Amino acid sequence: HGWFDSPAREYRALRDAGLGGTLDLVVGGGVLNPKDVREFRTTRAADFDVVLTEPLQNRIVILNSAKAPTNDVQVRKTIMHAVNKAAIIEKELFGLADPVDTLFPKTAPYCHLDLTPRWDFDLEKAHFLNCQSTSPCTCNCNCNVQNTPPSSGNSDVVAPPGGGASGVVINMYNSGGCPGTS
Known part of the structure; x- marks a missing residue:
């Protein structure tokens, strides 16, 4: 599939062939x-394994840590804590995955160790880290999952190579300052 192609037709055809x-x-x-x-796991469990x-x-x-604003380590940490991986997994993958911190799964050799620090969803920590960045409080991030690429705006779309256009959109925008800073 190309960047803008959708596999929806193939999904539907395979689903319909299974049901038929x-x-x-x-x-x-x-x-x-x-x-x-x-759906096959829940409502059609009597007919399908x-x-x-x-x-x-x-x-x-x-x-991309070589390009602003993500060249600032504090901004990268902010983004990692601001993304609610569990919510994205529930919405887009219907709970068929678990939030992870690493490229390889725990079942891969030498990948079963819990490493620190953990990059769990924590908006309070994300806000604190954002205020500690080299340009204090110049950007907040609004992360959401989008099924089509944005038509315009200051955002980066992250999508699987060769896959559909579904991906995480990270919008960076000026927040106008944080409490406790001047």
Whole structure:
């Protein structure tokens, strides 16, 4: 698929073939829409067996640390704490994944250790870190998941290579200052 192509037609065709009895087995990640997988696991559980393996690789967001504003480590830390991974997973993947901090899953060799610091969702910490950046309180971030690329604006779209246009949009904007700073 190209950047603007949508796999929705293929998802629908595979789902319909399974429901119509002309397809016996679907194997692999990303073959069905996560919403359809959830439907097969819940409302159609009497007719279908859905088996999920341990993850082979995690989905990640890459930040360009050579370009402003993400060249400031405090801004990168702010973004990491400002993204509610659990909410994105629930909305876009229908709960078919877990929030992670690393590229490789815990089941990969030498990847089972919990490392610190943890980059969990914490808006209070994100706000505090934003106020500690080299340009205090010059930007806040508004992170949301978007199914189509933005038409304009100061945002970066992060989408899977060769996949659809679904990705995380990070809007950086001037906040006008933080409490306790001058």
